[in-house]
Every structure is written in C-alpha cells, then in structure tokens.
Amino acid sequence: MSDLRFLIVDDFSTMRRIVRNLLKESGFTDADEAEDGVVALHKLRNGKFDFVVSDINMPNMTGFQLLAEIKKDDKLKHLPVLMVTAEARKEDIVLAAQQGAAGYIVKPFTKATLEDKVTNILKKMGLQ
Amino acid sequence: MSADLAPSEVGTTPPEIHHKIGVLTRQLHDSLSGLGLTEKLQGTASELPDAKSRLTYIARLTGEAAEKVLNRVDQAKAQHDHIAAETRRLAALIVKDPVAAVAKGHVMNFVTDVEQATKEIDQHLTEIMMAQDFHDLTGQVIARVVNLAATIEEQLVQLLIETAPPSAAKTAAAAAAAAPEYKPALAGPVVNPEGNTDVVTDQSQVDDLLASLGF
Numbered sequence: 001m002s003d004l005r006f007l008i009v010d011d012f013s014t015m016r017r018i019v020r021n022l023l024k025e026s027g028f029t030d031a032d033e034a035e036d037g038v039v040a041l042h043k044l045r046n047g048k049f050d051f052v053v054s055d056i057n058m059p060n061m062t063g064f065q066l067l068a069e070i071k072k073d074d075k076l077k078h079l080p081v082l083m084v085t086a087e088a089r090k091e092d093i094v095l096a097a098q099q100g101a102a103g104y105i106v107k108p109f110t111k112a113t114l115e116d117k118v119t120n121i122l123k124k125m126g127l128q
Numbered sequence: 129m130s131a132d133l134a135p136s137e138v139g140t141t142p143p144e145i146h147h148k149i150g151v152l153t154r155q156l157h158d159s160l161s162g163l164g165l166t167e168k169l170q171g172t173a174s175e176l177p178d179a180k181s182r183l184t185y186i187a188r189l190t191g192e193a194a195e196k197v198l199n200r201v202d203q204a205k206a207q208h209d210h211i212a213a214e215t216r217r218l219a220a221l222i223v224k225d226p227v228a229a230v231a232k233g234h235v236m237n238f239v240t241d242v243e244q245a246t247k248e249i250d251q252h253l254t255e256i257m258m259a260q261d262f263h264d265l266t267g268q269v270i271a272r273v274v275n276l277a278a279t280i281e282e283q284l285v286q287l288l289i290e291t292a293p294p295s296a297a298k299t300a301a302a303a304a305a306a307a308p309e310y311k312p313a314l315a316g317p318v319v320n321p322e323g324n325t326d327v328v329t330d331q332s333q334v335d336d337l338l339a340s341l342g343f
Binding site for chain 1: 254257258260261263264265267268
C-alpha cells in the first residue's frame with residue numbers, strides 16, 4: 001500500500017469513481033476528488049497531494065488551465081499531472097506535453113494503461 | 129392522427145401529406161431566403177449531420193456498454209454457481225468423512241478453486257466498473273448536441289420575433305424581454321431541475337413567446 005495522495009479531477013462523478021477504484025486496486029488508496037479545475041486548485045493549495053489525475057474538458061477551469069496554474073505555482077509545480085481525457089487531437093496531446101503534463105491517457109482506457117502510466121511517472125520521479 | 133389534420137386533410141394518404149410538407153418546407157425556405165435570413169441558421173444547420181452521427185455514437189456506446197456488462201455478469205454468475213456447487217459438494221464430503229476429505233485433497237482442491245474463481249470474479253467486477261465510462265463519454269457528446277439544439281431553437285425564436293407582423297411584434301418583443309435569460313446547458317442533461325434556479329425552463333418561455341405571436 002502506498003501512502004501517496006492523489007487528486008482526481010473530472011466533472012463526471014462516474015469517471016472520478018472509476019479512477020479512484022482503479023488507483024485503489026493498484027495500491028494507491030489515499031485519494032480526493034474535485035469536479036473542476038477551480039475546486040482542484042483550491043484543494044491543491046490548501047492540502048498536501050503527491051499526484052494529480054485530471055480531465056481536460058471541464059467547466060469553470062479546464063484541465064489545461066489547471067495544469068498552467070499548477071506549473072506557475074512554486075509550491076505546486078513539482079506535482080506530476082496525468083491528463084485523462086476524451087480529447088484525442090494531436091494538438092491537445094502536444095499542448096499538454098509542452099505545458100508540462102507528466103502523461104496523457106485517452107478515454108476509454110483500461111486499468112492496465114492507468115496503472116502503467118502512474119507507475120512509470122512515479123518511477124521517473126523517484127517516488128516508487 | 130386525423131384529429132390533428134385540417135378537415136380537408138382527413139383521409140389524406142401519407143404520400144400526399146409528404147408532398148404537402150415538402151411544399152410547406154419549400155415555401156418556408158423561399159420566404160427565409162427572400163428575407164435574407166437563411167444564413168443565420170446556416171451555421172448551426174450545417175452541424176445537424178454531425179449531431180446525427182453523435183447520437184448514433186451515443187446509441188452505439190451505450191449498447192456496447194450494456195452488452196459488455198451483461199456478458200461479464202453471465203461469466204461471473206457461472207463461476208459463482210460453480211463455487212456454490214463445489215461448496216455443497218465439499219460440505220457433504222466433510223460430513224461423510226472429514227479426515228478423508230482433507231487426506232484425499234478435496235479441501236485443498238476446493239481452496240484452490242475458490243482462489244482462482246475469486247480472482248476471475250474480481251476481474252469481471254473491474255470490467256463491469258470500467259464499462260461505466262460510457263457515462264462520461266456519452267455525457268460530453270450529449271452536451272454538444274443539446275447545445276446545438278438550444279442554439280437552433282434560440283435562433284428560430286429570434287427569427288420569429290423579427291418576422292412577426294407589426295401588431296404582434298411589440299407583444300412578442302416584450303414577452304421575450306420579460307423572460308429570464310436563456311442559458312443553454314454546457315455539460316450533460318439536467319438531472320434535478322426542481323428548485324434549481326440556474327436551470328431555465330426554456331420550453332415554457334418559448335411556448336409563451338410562440339403563443340404571443342399567435343402560434
């Protein structure tokens with residue numbers, strides 16, 4: 001069991017629940033949720049998190065905007081942000097990478113894909 | 129059906145009704161073209177084929193999700209039934225001769241069986257959970273189609289106001305001005321409209337407006 005704390009950001013509660021359950025099955029049991037970038041940013045600034053899993057297409061603040069805010073903030077920019085989204089355009093993938101996203105998963109995805117991405121990112125960061 | 133038709137149309141056959149609808153559509157198109165108003169709807173109308181494909185996508189995704197879930201449930205139930213049957217069989221063996229049940233390996237075999245079955249059932253449950261991702265994917269598509277429908281509706285209402293006869297125009301404009309601002313939904317269908325002041329009951333507002341124009 002890992003003690004890393006995840007923040008799952010998606011405007012669809014079903015998707016947040018799916019990601020949460022998959023993370024739990026992979027050994028990451030500590031997770032919180034946010035329904036958009038605004039709520040996510042508030043939680044990140046007022047809590048302690050180690051990893052962000054975020055959708056892109058959300059009201060109030062998109063995943064790209066959230067990513068930009070995280071990377072602008074000295075206290076948050078170290079956080080790995082894994083984009084999990086239905087946006088499959090190449091330009092979005094390139095943009096996410098240019099903005100500093102740690103990974104990009106396109107929906108629909110499998111448990112193995114999420115597990116691989118999270119594990120690889122944590123290994124790269126020396127957190128696993 | 130006949131109650132909704134004008135007296136002259138009672139008993140009209142479907143091809144004739146279709147012809148009448150075609151004539152009306154042509155008249156509407158010509159009227160709108162004459163007024164130079166078709167362009168306003170052109171942009172959104174051109175998105176209609178895209179809307180159709182989106183709705184087809186939604187139907188396909190929900191169908192596939194239902195199929196996936198039902199298949200997994202069938203498989204999980206089969207394994208569950210197998211374990212239930214093996215449990216009854218082992219219970220009978222233990223009652224008959226508990227020492228033999230262990231010595232002959234029945235208990236150990238059962239334990240191995242249960243371990244394997246629970247792994248597989250767990251996998252089925254995970255796949256059933258994953259199949260719910262259709263909710264997110266279809267929800268985003270539905271939001272786009274709803275937005276399109278709302279835009280077309282808004283533009284048609286605006287057209288009605290602009291093309292209303294002078295006597296009705298003032299009333300219609302006043303009714304439209306009095307109506308709360310219509311905000312099309314951005315993401316997915318509204319689930320709980322009751323008591324939600326952010327949800328505009330736009331159909332009744334549209335109905336009021338149309339009624340004021342004599343429709």
